[in-house]
Amino acid sequence: MSKFFPSELIKAKRRGQTHTKEELEFLIQSYTRGELPDYQMSAWLMAVFFQGMTSEETALLTEQMLLSGSQLDFSDLPTPAVDKHSTGGVGDKTSLMLAPLVAAAGVFVPMIAGRGLGHTGGTLDKLEAIPGFSVNLGLREFAEQVRTVGAAIIGQTAEICPADKKIYALRDVTATVESLPLICASIMSKKLAEGIRGLVLDVKFGSGAFMKTVEDATALATGLIEIGKHRGVKVRALLTNMNQPLGRYVGNALEVEECLQILRQESTDICALNDLHDCQEVTLRLAGEMIWLGDKASDPEEGYAMAVDILKSGQALTAFEAMVARQGGDLKSLPKAQFRRTWKAPQAGYIKAVDVEKMGLAAIELGAGRLKVTDTIDPVAGLFVHRKPGDKVEAGDPIVTMFASSEKHFDSAEKTLAAAHEFSLNSVPQRELIERVLGAV
Amino acid sequence: MSKFFPSELIKAKRRGQTHTKEELEFLIQSYTRGELPDYQMSAWLMAVFFQGMTSEETALLTEQMLLSGSQLDFSDLPTPAVDKHSTGGVGDKTSLMLAPLVAAAGVFVPMIAGRGLGHTGGTLDKLEAIPGFSVNLGLREFAEQVRTVGAAIIGQTAEICPADKKIYALRDVTATVESLPLICASIMSKKLAEGIRGLVLDVKFGSGAFMKTVEDATALATGLIEIGKHRGVKVRALLTNMNQPLGRYVGNALEVEECLQILRQESTDICALNDLHDCQEVTLRLAGEMIWLGDKASDPEEGYAMAVDILKSGQALTAFEAMVARQGGDLKSLPKAQFRRTWKAPQAGYIKAVDVEKMGLAAIELGAGRLKVTDTIDPVAGLFVHRKPGDKVEAGDPIVTMFASSEKHFDSAEKTLAAAHEFSLNSVPQRELIERVLGAV
Numbered sequence: 009m010s011k012f013f014p015s016e017l018i019k020a021k022r023r024g025q026t027h028t029k030e031e032l033e034f035l036i037q038s039y040t041r042g043e044l045p046d047y048q049m050s051a052w053l054m055a056v057f058f059q060g061m062t063s064e065e066t067a068l069l070t071e072q073m074l075l076s077g078s079q080l081d082f083s084d085l086p087t088p089a090v091d092k093h094s095t096g097g098v099g100d101k102t103s104l105m106l107a108p109l110v111a112a113a114g115v116f117v118p119m120i121a122g123r124g125l126g127h128t129g130g131t132l133d134k135l136e137a138i139p140g141f142s143v144n145l146g147l148r149e150f151a152e153q154v155r156t157v158g159a160a161i162i163g164q165t166a167e168i169c170p171a172d173k174k175i176y177a178l179r180d181v182t183a184t185v186e187s188l189p190l191i192c193a194s195i196m197s198k199k200l201a202e203g204i205r206g207l208v209l210d211v212k213f214g215s216g217a218f219m220k221t222v223e224d225a226t227a228l229a230t231g232l233i234e235i236g237k238h239r240g241v242k243v244r245a246l247l248t249n250m251n252q253p254l255g256r257y258v259g260n261a262l263e264v265e266e267c268l269q270i271l272r273q274e275s276t277d278i279c280a281l282n283d284l285h286d287c288q289e290v291t292l293r294l295a296g297e298m299i300w301l302g303d304k305a306s307d308p309e310e311g312y313a314m315a316v317d318i319l320k321s322g323q324a325l326t327a328f329e330a331m332v333a334r335q336g337g338d339l340k341s342l343p344k345a346q347f348r349r350t351w352k353a354p355q356a357g358y359i360k361a362v363d364v365e366k367m368g369l370a371a372i373e374l375g376a377g378r379l380k381v382t383d384t385i386d387p388v389a390g391l392f393v394h395r396k397p398g399d400k401v402e403a404g405d406p407i408v409t410m411f412a413s414s415e416k417h418f419d420s421a422e423k424t425l426a427a428a429h430e431f432s433l434n435s436v437p438q439r440e441l442i443e444r445v446l447g448a449v
Numbered sequence: 450m451s452k453f454f455p456s457e458l459i460k461a462k463r464r465g466q467t468h469t470k471e472e473l474e475f476l477i478q479s480y481t482r483g484e485l486p487d488y489q490m491s492a493w494l495m496a497v498f499f500q501g502m503t504s505e506e507t508a509l510l511t512e513q514m515l516l517s518g519s520q521l522d523f524s525d526l527p528t529p530a531v532d533k534h535s536t537g538g539v540g541d542k543t544s545l546m547l548a549p550l551v552a553a554a555g556v557f558v559p560m561i562a563g564r565g566l567g568h569t570g571g572t573l574d575k576l577e578a579i580p581g582f583s584v585n586l587g588l589r590e591f592a593e594q595v596r597t598v599g600a601a602i603i604g605q606t607a608e609i610c611p612a613d614k615k616i617y618a619l620r621d622v623t624a625t626v627e628s629l630p631l632i633c634a635s636i637m638s639k640k641l642a643e644g645i646r647g648l649v650l651d652v653k654f655g656s657g658a659f660m661k662t663v664e665d666a667t668a669l670a671t672g673l674i675e676i677g678k679h680r681g682v683k684v685r686a687l688l689t690n691m692n693q694p695l696g697r698y699v700g701n702a703l704e705v706e707e708c709l710q711i712l713r714q715e716s717t718d719i720c721a722l723n724d725l726h727d728c729q730e731v732t733l734r735l736a737g738e739m740i741w742l743g744d745k746a747s748d749p750e751e752g753y754a755m756a757v758d759i760l761k762s763g764q765a766l767t768a769f770e771a772m773v774a775r776q777g778g779d780l781k782s783l784p785k786a787q788f789r790r791t792w793k794a795p796q797a798g799y800i801k802a803v804d805v806e807k808m809g810l811a812a813i814e815l816g817a818g819r820l821k822v823t824d825t826i827d828p829v830a831g832l833f834v835h836r837k838p839g840d841k842v843e844a845g846d847p848i849v850t851m852f853a854s855s856e857k858h859f860d861s862a863e864k865t866l867a868a869a870h871e872f873s874l875n876s877v878p879q880r881e882l883i884e885r886v887l888g889a890v
Binding site: 053 | 455
């Protein structure tokens, strides 16, 4: 591999040239082995930030990141293994329900999930709110559970895409995170390592998403779909609205509670089942796609109908309980917050818009998330959203209820919530929940 | 200084924002102290490559690089200390004559010079072709020689601009050399550290220069002049033609020999004094500027006339001999090449153009320079240029004579020389030697 000079490769990218497979192999594998120094990789990453990559190049980069570590192999299974990836939102707990629901349809779901950072939550943090639940299975144990239970959700392991782990840490401290090809390669390399043959993407747009506009979300979705094509993995992308939190609950144990309400199809004292419609609907739509990709339905619509049956019949709940039990979780002792306070409408009118990122930050103030990777999470902290954009309110109506282990952050979180809400005297049209579907047919 | 987050500063530059003095101070000083890691500096350098810097920012960067190390102080002298900087060319030996010539006019010249790398030669390598000559004086000894002899030429020391040294080494391996603000800051920080109040720039353009066009050379000159303004140092820039080697000799001992011929004003068996006209003229023009900047003439024209007198009267030779003797050099034992071979005109016609970079590389093949910093130099190797662009030749006329310690590289160097020359049947107009003068008035 010594035929390459790293500084010449950096210069080529700086000039906007396209790398060959061999060049990317050299850059990624020698960096992973510790031969290419950080300072050359970071200069290259910044050149990529400015000059971009072709879709072919991005696919080759993804492949090299994938090849830097272990890959799961489910090719002996009778039907394709399938997974879902969300680009991250506030209140997005669909993965918890999806994996068991789709498994109940006979689809194999090997899900390697992430933690929350910044204003969005993480699937692993939500699962860990369930006492005893372990996300730290080894790859062998993980694969075994997928084969026997149908679904498993674990955290990133050291064997999967070590190149991505190392490069991501470097991007984080060198201002090279916001690069579309680097984002696409990072996401897809980890997903492809799961040994899947189908992938559904939930690409969020709006004030609570990383991509603020439909256009940006489309660009990201398109980039991810292209990589899938290159690797022979069918990818579908739903562009979903993150101009309001998904569902009513934000926070780790609270979101598990919301999942249970949906899976049990029950209303509670605080929340009517109908209030959870958007979260349920996105889950069912994603499930329909996965069931189709997993060869258990002839199209996503049939998959959707199957998903509805599985949910209504209680099979999804049973599958969820089985998965949680297998990973050591005890749903009966889900923790609850000792303190709550409700922020009420300061005026009558309509909720015009919500800054969902700010709402996510209010939840973090209460302890529901982390701003730094070293922050710890309080599983019981979070929000219940009584009113959403477009809703009519009278002065004094409850808008958001805060939950926490102490009252000390209620004042500041309430200020953040107030700053996140915009009111209007006139009714306000709201956007569709699912804006667009892209990808394989 | 901990109020700055390096990744935020990198992101600011990535977005094209302008740094404050405090931000640049943090970046440069913490990097020099080893606190800011290489990988963040290299990402920042690449962001600077793409986004550039304002002239104010470039001046502030220069200042921080200057402040990272020691500075000489000649403010107690009766007249301003003055230096010259050349952006590098083939056959450019003017510094060797300039420093003593200008010193003979009463101007103090503290010259910290560089080594050759790539196709261009370096002043230090030329001086070291003189047996015994030492370029390794300490700063105290250097300053003392400037005060007593009037001129001294030494190499870069560890005390001068350590930030530049460290950043330059990093740029070299991260493809961030070709950035105008970084080039300007690197050049000017080292020159300003000499404690000078006047600086003449010889900014080369053409096939043998780093800047291929007059426009690029003008941009560089303008950048350097701006930094000087900001620091209260008068800067003048001559844009000179490097579409042919300067003078007739290329190579280290050979160029010292050419200097002696000019200083002695004598023709030799191989070369008429008139052949050295361009080299002599550029030297006198630069000298005129320096004498003016050193307050010994009321304008550059008067300085030029004084320089002519000093050269013709033999005072420049005496000053050169004094400087060389003071630094331990023995001009009488200047080494000579054992082997020579002449490449002759393959056809009759006019020399239309010369690729001067290729000529420089032919000299390197013979041993006159280095492609890597670890290469060693053969002081006697080099070229004598019989014919230049615009000259009429008959088939078989000598064009270039090669000199070396062995004959083994003559064949390949001759091929390089042949590839460097373009012939024409018609006469060809040639460019002015000095295209433009910019800067302080």
